[in-house]
Amino acid sequence: DGGITQSPKYLFRKEGQNVTLSCEQNLNHDAMYWYRQDPGQGLRLIYYSQIVNDFQKGDIAEGYSVSREKKESFPLTVTSAQKNPTAFYLCASSHKPGTGLKDDTEAFFGQGTRLTVV
Amino acid sequence: LAKTTQPISMDSYEGQEVNITCSHNNIATNDYITWYQQFPSQGPRFIIQGYKTKVTNEVASLFIPADRKSSTLSLPRVSLSDTAVYYCLVGFVISSGSARQLTFGSGTQLTVLP
Numbered sequence: 001d002g003g004i005t006q007s008p009k010y011l012f013r014k015e016g017q018n019v020t021l022s023c024e025q026n027l028n029h030d031a032m033y034w035y036r037q038d039p040g041q042g043l044r045l046i047y048y049s050q051i052v053n054d055f056q057k058g059d060i061a062e063g064y065s066v067s068r069e070k071k072e073s074f075p076l077t078v079t080s081a082q083k084n085p086t087a088f089y090l091c092a093s094s095h096k097p098g099t100g101l102k103d104d105t106e107a108f109f110g111q112g113t114r115l116t117v118v
Numbered sequence: 119l120a121k122t123t124q125p126i127s128m129d130s131y132e133g134q135e136v137n138i139t140c141s142h143n144n145i146a147t148n149d150y151i152t153w154y155q156q157f158p159s160q161g162p163r164f165i166i167q168g169y170k171t172k173v174t175n176e177v178a179s180l181f182i183p184a185d186r187k188s189s190t191l192s193l194p195r196v197s198l199s200d201t202a203v204y205y206c207l208v209g210f211v212i213s214s215g216s217a218r219q220l221t222f223g224s225g226t227q228l229t230v231l232p
Contacts (some may be wrong), residue, residue, distance in 0.1 A: 004223030035222070042205070042224035043162070090161050106152055107207075 003027065006091050006110035013078070013085065013117050020112045021076045023091035032074035033092040033107065036060060043090060049074055079114065089113045120130070122206045122223040129229050136193045138226050140206030143187050151182060151189045154205040164206060166191070193228075202229045 006023040013019045023032065031050050035043040045058030049068040063082025068074055074093075076087045092107040123141040128226070130136045140149070150169050166173060168180040179192040183207035193200060203225040 042203075043222040045222075088159065092161070106164050106167060107162075109163065111144075111159050112159065114159070 004091060004093050004108050004110045006089075006113050008109065008113060011113055011115045013115060014043055015117055016080045018077055018079050019115065021078070021091075021115070023074045023076065023110060024072055025074075025093040025108070026072060027093055027108060028071075029093035029095055029108070030071070031078060031094045033094075034058075034064075034066065034074070035090045035092065037088045037112075044069045045075065046089075067085060085115055086117050089115060092094070120209060124206055124223055124226045126224065127227040127229070129231060131231050132197055133195050133199070136196050136200075136228060136230075137229065138191045138193075138204055138206075139188055140191070140223075141188045142208050145186050145208050149208045151180070151186075152207045153180065153189075153191045154207060154222075156203045156205065161220075165204075171189070183231055195231045196228075198213075198232060199228050201228060203227050 002024065003080050004027065005064065011019060012070045013092060025032065031048065033048040034046040037043050044060050046060055046064050047055055047058055048054035048068040052068055055066050056093060063079055064075045072080055075117050076089065076092045091110045094107040124138065128136065129137060143193065150167050152167040153165045155165050156162040158176050164216065166175055166178045166180045167183050170186060173180045181190040191204060205222050205225040207222055
């Protein structure tokens, strides 16, 4: 089955520690995204990548880092510099925007990782 | 950066038709309009997508006027299980012109009452 997988589903972190959230897709999508969602709030874009070895900051990139070494993978590291990391994190993928494909704004989401700082 | 605007919340009763409108005044010529549904603690899922006029699938209809500055998601005969947050999404080109980010608004919390 094609899809996008995030792991782990739940993650606990001690203050001052870095943690890495995994996101893998087998949809052959060029574009991948990381969003953060706080309780009762919408999705806020952290980072996005349109192609391997390239990524751009979204609206709330401070305290986060990413890499895109493979097309299938886009891991997110929550660093100790992130002051309030407790949140629900969502990864998504889509076709590369601007390809002229009808579905270049149809993003597929993983089931999310709930990160809690203890 | 352009963004979408939706009502924060809406209430409805089972069996009624629900219409949720989204404003996107700065939509680009080549952008499609996509709507997503999100249940608590789950990732959003695709509902419907359109470019102009009307699109209908098995779960919803999407109405887009000629100027494309807004769109309306129509859910026929809602049930309790349709209680969720609904997001309107259009693709936006950032200033460099070379990349695009998918930006979500705050969404509309739809509550269906018995």
